[in-house]
Amino acid sequence: MSFALEKQVAISAVLRACRLTSSVFTKLVTAETVTKNDKSPVTVADYAAQAVINTVLSRAFPEDAIVGEEDAGVLRNPGTEEIVQLKAHVVALANDALSTPANSDELPAWSLGSPRTPEQLLDAIDRGQYAGGRTGRMWALDPIDGTKGFLRGGQYAVCLALIVDSVVQLGVMGCPNLPVNADKPEGEKGCLFVAVRGEGATQRSFTSPTLHKLLMPTVPPESYQVLESLEAAHSSHSFSSLFSNKLHITRPPLRMDSQAKYCSLARGQGAIYLRMPTGVGYREKIWDHASGSLLVQEAGGLVTDGRGLPLDFGLGRTLGENFGIIAANKEIHPKVIEAIKAIQEEESKGKSG
Ligand SMILES: Nc1ncnc2c1ncn2[C@@H]1O[C@H](COP(=O)(O)O)[C@@H](OP(=O)(O)O)[C@H]1O
Ligand SMILES: [Mg+2]
Ligand SMILES: [Mg+2]
């Protein structure tokens, strides 16, 4: 199945959300960032982008479920003046993004002239509370993946994927701060990555609708480089350094926030995306990997957990008991799994000896 309408709608929704997040960044004030219960940040832009994308999806595919990262709980109970203003700003940004005339290659505006009420937009955010599961159609949405990257002016990605019966079929990611040409870091920024299962991985700029095919190149061992999270709390930098030693990798790791790592890997930067657990019992979320893993697979790569097991998108909102994430091209991937196993064996011998 080609999912042509889903692809067009997803591209349009992600581009709208990207324009919104970019416009917010330059004007963001501290009061517009809330710390969630798990101590992670969420900003006015995360809420507004989720409101926009869920509104578009609900209009185009009213029957589809959505597993989105954010919920509107904080905005529904505005206990302080700061939250009152945050909610008002979310509403204004979302309505603005929904009513701005579309580029010629996008679907038309979805508000059809009438702004959404605050209640409608909070309900749209909360359409993302679906619990996930083994069967049926569902969208996985990360309105801003890499919120910490967004806040520091680094990489972040607006990520949307369609999952049907636990299998990711479509992935669309917008990376507003990623250079269109990886070899020209100071050139035009704003890349959209689109993958449809069985149809390949593609990239385009925000400004031109032409999709260019991506194929992961063969990388000689002397050019291996590890892509990893900038945040040491999200993946083990110490394991990564043992890993680089094991494979005699001399290049320093390429650290980057968000699923821009999958995007960079798919277009030939780095060679191995390594995300090993930090040992705090964290469960990876499906919206952090659905679109990126499909992009890499469609570009000719393999994505598994650290034991070589496939990622299971049918377990609910998380990837369950999976152990880390490994993405690499097909020649390198088995070497990665082997090296991880060897390091783990050495570590356990060290502990018992
Ligand atoms: N202890 C942990 N281990 C792994 N990932 C974590 C984590 N705590 C948070 N994350 C996830 O890491 C994502 C960012 O990944 P990266 O480090 O590759 O930029 C966050 O996405 P959000 O920024 O959407 O919340 C969050 O879901
Ligand atoms: Mg988050
Ligand atoms: Mg995320």
Ligand SMILES: [Mg+2]
């Ligand atoms: Mg997020």
